[in-house]
Amino acid sequence: MSATASGGGGEGGGEGGGADDVRSTTTNSIDAVPSSAKANGCSETGSVWNSDPDPCCAGSLVTPLPNSLNQQQVIQSVHHPSSQSLIQRQPNGQHLSDQSSSSVPSLGRPPTTTSDSKVIEALQTEVDRLKKELLASQEVIGKMQEREKQLRNRLSEQAQRQLQKGPSKFEDLSLGEGRPTQLIKRYGNIYTESRLDAMDALDDVPNMVDCGDLKNKLLLSVIVLAFRTAEQTLRETKSKVRELLHIPRVLESGNSSLCHAAKELEESVAFYLRKTVNRHDISKTYKEVCERVWTTLFDYPLLKECQGLLRYINDCVRTAWALTVQNPPFVIDYESSVFNPDMHARFHTSDPGSPEIRSVLWPVLLESEGGPCVSKGIVLT
Numbered sequence: 001m002s003a004t005a006s007g008g009g010g011e012g013g014g015e016g017g018g019a020d021d022v023r024s025t026t027t028n029s030i031d032a033v034p035s036s037a038k039a040n041g042c043s044e045t046g047s048v049w050n051s052d053p054d055p056c057c058a059g060s061l062v063t064p065l066p067n068s069l070n071q072q073q074v075i076q077s078v079h080h081p082s083s084q085s086l087i088q089r090q091p092n093g094q095h096l097s098d099q100s101s102s103s104v105p106s107l108g109r110p111p112t113t114t115s116d117s118k119v120i121e122a123l124q125t126e127v128d129r130l131k132k133e134l135l136a137s138q139e140v141i142g143k144m145q146e147r148e149k150q151l152r153n154r155l156s157e158q159a160q161r162q163l164q165k166g167p168s169k170f171e172d173l174s175l176g177e178g179r180p181t182q183l184i185k186r187y188g189n190i191y192t193e194s195r196l197d198a199m200d201a202l203d204d205v206p207n208m209v210d211c212g213d214l215k216n217k218l219l220l221s222v223i224v225l226a227f228r229t230a231e232q233t234l235r236e237t238k239s240k241v242r243e244l245l246h247i248p249r250v251l252e253s254g255n256s257s258l259c260h261a262a263k264e265l266e267e268s269v270a271f272y273l274r275k276t277v278n279r280h281d282i283s284k285t286y287k288e289v290c291e292r293v294w295t296t297l298f299d300y301p302l303l304k305e306c307q308g309l310l311r312y313i314n315d316c317v318r319t320a321w322a323l324t325v326q327n328p329p330f331v332i333d334y335e336s337s338v339f340n341p342d343m344h345a346r347f348h349t350s351d352p353g354s355p356e357i358r359s360v361l362w363p364v365l366l367e368s369e370g371g372p373c374v375s376k377g378i379v380l381t
Contacts, residue, residue, distance in 0.1 A: 201308020328368035
């Protein structure tokens with residue numbers, strides 16, 4: 001009996017000792033629980049800890065630990081207060097926290113799916129296609145601009161050749177002050193300005209103060225001589241070019257290429273003369289006009305020293321040369337005997353009812369022989 005009791009007591013003592021060890025371990029584990037958990041109303045019981053009726057603490061408590069948990073697992077579970085719930089070992093050995101962390105996507109950037117990748121690739125392809133189309137369009141525009149520039153140059157050259165060949169309603173703007181409209185204006189200014197200055201200067205010449213008719217005829221003779229001398233000088237210049245290049249006056253009709261070359265040469269010479277009207281040396285023509293005037297009016301030797309008359313002669317020669325080399329050449333008319341309102345203007349002392357022209361003070365300027373009047377003449381009726 002004593003042995004049995006003793007054995008029973010030892011067996012009981014062993015069981016009691018084992019239970020005491022578990023309680024001791026559990027108690028020590030519970031003591032390791034943060035004070036914040038105890039402050040929430042948690043009390044020590046047979047479980048790890050039991051919750052009070054306070055609902056705020058209910059979500060953080062765990063059901064009684066199974067007997068299969070060892071001390072180390074209990075300690076590890078208790079020492080993670082930042083977790084939403086104590087980690088429980090599942091039958092397959094996976095933690096709940098691992099499952100929750102793997103099922104929640106990352107908050108840094110949204111996941112890229114296969115459909116999103118296809119959309120990005122399609123957009124990139126569209127961008128590349130549009131870039132290629134833009135480059136092709138820019139290349140086409142550049143070619144079209146170059147083509148337009150070439151066509152403008154060709155049109156300009158063709159218009160230039162047309163202006164050089166014959167009469168045209170258009171003017172060559174490259175001639176500047178040598179354009180026909182400017183030359184016509186200059187011709188009119190000679191009568192209104194230079195001629196009046198010359199008349200005043202002739203009053204200072206002895207024996208010519210009361211010679212109104214003589215002065216009018218003198219000034220008319222100067223402009224007529226200027227045109228005649230300019231026409232003669234132009235004919236001589238063209239003749240010298242032909243002689244220098246051995247071009248016959250009458251070319252063989254069968255040699256069309258030679259005729260065409262000779263014609264182009266004459267047109268080029270005429271165009272050069274039109275371009276250089278303001279730089280052309282008119283000294284020879286000026287001297288010829290002066291010599292004829294001095295020879296005719298030899299009784300008035302002081303005319304050679306009349307500066308107003310000399311400036312007038314220079315203006316007439318320069319303007320006559322510029323008008324003569326135009327295409328077609330301008331000519332003057334001073335032989336009309338009947339008043340024509342389309343070509344003439346009466347001087348202020350004229351008889352307005354008389355159609356007969358008594359004297360011409362300023363000649364009519366015509367565009368070519370028999371052409372339209374571009375500047376009216378001044379006559380006395």
